[in-house]
Amino acid sequence: MLAKKIYYTFLMSFLVLSLVACSSTTPDVAKNDVAKEDIEKEEKKSNEVHTAHWSYEGETGPEHWGDINPDYAVCTNGKEQSPINIETSQVIEDEKIADLDINYKPTGFSLSNNGHTIQGNPSNMDNSFIVDNKEYKLAQFHFHTPSEHQFNGQNFDMELHFVHKDANNQLVVLGLMIKEGASNSYLENAWNVIPTEETTEDVKLTKPIDLMRLLPKDKDSFRYNGSLTTPPCSEAVKWVVLEEPIEMSKEQIDKFRKIFPDNHRPVQSLNQREVKEKD
Numbered sequence: 149m150l151a152k153k154i155y156y157t158f159l160m161s162f163l164v165l166s167l168v169a170c171s172s173t174t175p176d177v178a179k180n181d182v183a184k185e186d187i188e189k190e191e192k193k194s195n196e197v198h199t200a201h202w203s204y205e206g207e208t209g210p211e212h213w214g215d216i217n218p219d220y221a222v223c224t225n226g227k228e229q230s231p232i233n234i235e236t237s238q239v240i241e242d243e244k245i246a247d248l249d250i251n252y253k254p255t256g257f258s259l260s261n262n263g264h265t266i267q268g269n270p271s272n273m274d275n276s277f278i279v280d281n282k283e284y285k286l287a288q289f290h291f292h293t294p295s296e297h298q299f300n301g302q303n304f305d306m307e308l309h310f311v312h313k314d315a316n317n318q319l320v321v322l323g324l325m326i327k328e329g330a331s332n333s334y335l336e337n338a339w340n341v342i343p344t345e346e347t348t349e350d351v352k353l354t355k356p357i358d359l360m361r362l363l364p365k366d367k368d369s370f371r372y373n374g375s376l377t378t379p380p381c382s383e384a385v386k387w388v389v390l391e392e393p394i395e396m397s398k399e400q401i402d403k404f405r406k407i408f409p410d411n412h413r414p415v416q417s418l419n420q421r422e423v424k425e426k427d
């Protein structure tokens with residue numbers, strides 16, 4: 149920004165000087181027009197970069213995501229957006245829903261801080277999740293605070309999202325609520341090296357994470373059709389939200405909140421959708 153200002157000031161001084169130094173002959177006018185065009189181009193480019201930026205507060209916050217960029221329009225006008233508030237009394241029991249078929253293995257991860265969250269990136273594609281007879285592979289996991297989904301209007305302290313993709317890039321996200329309680333030993337290694345600043349290179353963890361043991365014992369879950377909870381808010385995302393939360397200590401939660409005090413999108417309208425659970 150400063151560099152641009154200096155450049156702009158320099159260019160303007162140059163233009164003024166050249167106008168003073170020379171009489172306004174035709175070639176000079178042409179030259180000035182080119183320079184003006186350059187400035188305008190520069191400004192347009194800078195605005196484009198600026199409008200692609202989104203955040204969790206103020207002018208680039210969740211209420212404005214749909215206006216920031218045409219590619220984010222569905223954030224505002226989509227009808228199947230996430231997260232949602234899950235009213236447990238409204239959930240439909242469905243006997244056709246199969247048990248969760250999660251096949252996670254102890255896996256090496258590296259961490260990145262993308263300016264919106266801390267993300268765990270697996271070193272292989274061996275972690276699978278079978279939903280409606282289709283296999284999805286774990287692409288990454290990341291965190292939000294407070295939780296994005298609500299149960300009966302209540303947020304949890306944090307929420308963990310496991311993002312899976314199938315061969316056609318269709319997405320299934322497994323959501324897991326986190327509440328304050330005992331220290332979580334399965335995330336300790338990651339939390340020790342959590343990148344506090346935006347990363348250009350991932351931080352490699354020295355020990356694998358056993359994701360299966362991170363999950364709660366009770367795997368009852370809510371299912372619904374939703375979207376990504378960050379721009380571009382793309383829909384056709386299958387959501388599986390585990391009902392039983394896991395715990396992290398106050399210290400662990402505070403450590404995350406020091407980096408991201410609030411990185412959650414508020415709940416969206418359910419519209420015509422149904423939330424189901426296994427009968």
Ligand SMILES: [Zn+2]
Nearest residue numbers: 290292309377
């Ligand atoms: Zn998420």
